[in-house]
Amino acid sequence: MSRLGETIIPARLGPRFRWLLVSSWTTNIGDGIAMAAGPLLVASQTDDARLVALAGLLRGLPWLLVGLYAGALADRLDRRTVVVVANAVRSVVLALLCGSIATGHVSIGVVLVAVFALGMAEVFADSTSSTLTPMFVDKPDLGIANSRMQAGFLTANQLVGPPVGAFLFAAGMAWPFVTQLVCVVLGVVLVARIGSTREQVPASVDTHVRQDIVEGIRWLWAHAAIRTLAIVILTFNITWGAAWSILVLWSLDRVGMGEVGFGLLTTASALGGIVGTACYGWLERRFDLAVLMKTCLLLEVLMHLALALTTAPWLALLIMFGFGAYAFVWLNVSQVVRQRAVPTEFQGRVGSVYLIFVFGGMVIGQGIGGLIAEQWGLAAPFWFAFVGSGITLALVWSRLSSIAHADETPAEIA
Template sequence: MLRVLFPRALFGADFARLWTAAAVANLGDGITMAAGPLLVASITTDPAAVAGAVFAQQLPWLLFALLSGAWADRLDRRRLVVTVNLVRAAALAALVAAVAGDAVTVPLIYAVFFVLGTGETLADTAASAFVPALVPADQLPTANAWLGATFTVLNQFAAKPLGAWLFVVAAAAPFGVNALSFAASAALVAGIGSLPATRPRPRTSLRADIAEGLRWLWQHRLLRALAVTMAFGNVVFCAAFAIFVLYAFERLGLGQLGYGVLLTAFAVGGLAGTVAAPPLLRTVSATVLLRTGLVVEAALHATLALTRTPWVAAAMIVVFSVHAAVWGTVVTTLRQRSVPGPIYGRVSSVYSLLELGGAALGSLLGGLLARAYGITATFWTAAAAMAVILLLAWRPLATATPVFRRPAGGDG
């Protein structure tokens, strides 16, 4: 029982520190994800302005993802994560002071969220190489499921209603909690002793480093297909969900706390998905899981466009979140098994550029689309687009199962 309940018993003390650092950061980050839109909505009801806060945090993935990947492969990854988390804590402390002093503005919120997003491009890219460095290849699916479950329980389940409640109690409180969480995460990552230092490489230009990562990903048929699929999928998903707080208020008739509770539907499904992912991967082909997930995404947007009933929306979100957790476990494990360690940061950054860059563009387009045609137009557009994406991705996803079942190393 102990081995089931505690990551230290499963994977060792250093993975337990990494898991705890992720848990603390996920709790704080989820609180800000819930409170951020509420803060903007307390200043303006303009859909484009609300979506702009999401876009400000995602824009750095478009601007800096490739550079961040190159630096993550050049610098000591542990020190990089620690430094970035401390900078993010300082940025949030500045926002806390502004909110508490009744001096907060939309441009200031955008600026702080831009700093958070910039730090995310560096920290997430560097930290993505930690798990395969700490965990044997045959335990990667379980380790990824552990981290996924932690993200779900804390970032989506506990943090969302907590963030909404903290905002109601004191508008500055959720951002202060997030600042403390980044500081604590930095201290925990600093204590991980068995992470290998980044090996010195022949001095090359950043341009050459970035080109190597681009070339490797583009030559890997499956990872290329997954990255392109998620790029377009995230454009339409984030176009719809960038204004989700307004959808909850105006379409479903919920208030601030109701919105926070609705967000826990993502956590319920996500937790179920992370628990189910390892046994599913032992019994169902990766190809079937990925294809089914795209069907679920199209159904999610169509359902939200049609319904005005909160429990119907919540039920569909639960189903979607099961898919998202399973998809994330499959794709993360595929990437960890396939990408060589020395270029992992650069390849991951290219993947993130496509995936999260698509999310940034979607957040920007979603606010404009909702302003011009109404909130439900974003969901109808997303449903139609996901149907097209499903048809185009159907055949490339056939290669997922054999690659997933190969030993670490995969094909290059």
């Protein structure tokens, strides 16, 4: 392997992880294209704000409906097969959507059904994909492996994909979804190359899926460190969701950045995330995970305060760059802590509970944020986020060291 290749994907991570990583990068390009083209397609079919909002709801709703079930299946079945089948279903839905657009039969109803169906398939694909990395990579290398995953997500999904999607949509309504279809199919071919993952499949299964889900929840709740980490993720997503729910209005009306400026906020965050993921290996070698966790959460609290106070566009962009840098370091650290501590046979179920906490916290926060802004102004949700996250951090500060080394603390299960 060349020196550049060794730097990007170290050989010690193994060939199975390399196939998984390249597959993830490929599908993320397609998903990034759809990130811009999807809303444009919805807007081309309706100007009803309720239907536009419904499209966003239908994309996230599957996580709350079947997230736990998807996690349980990931622990019962060959995980590679689950990913392949889920992405194959995505391919079929995308092919039908492309056909409806090409033949002129597309409508807002067709688009909403497609959005929901794609969301359902993505729940199973994403829930299961996240369990494969700790199967292929040794615990000491999980930080590097996850940072490479995140780098691909940021570059393909957040930076490259959206502008390409908008350009393709302008060239022809069907083109971005045809391109996404090609990316998903190629991703299926690549992930199939990792070989069977039946080594994690139980020799015999004599329990109902519901019982498996309950066992996963019990395992998480019995492990003090992992339980506390899950609660931290829930509360910080509530405060984050409250602030981010009105970010577009805050940037337009309070900071005066305009539509282009609002888009630059996302770009600044993604650029910061690339820097954070690129530096992750260096940070993990020089600092204890507990130090990284405390620093990231403290920066989150201070970021909310800074956004509550600022009215300067240049400062808002600088803050968002910093947010992206530490947010993706935190994402890596929290994921490494969980992957190291959770046994292989529970990775799918515990991971799905985390995703429920993530999406549930965001939904709660978004509802709170809108009410707070309507009552007290556009800066108020950021003040709420500052106070709420600050109190949460103060309460868990002394426990972050034990959380960071959760793999050394066994679950207290009878």
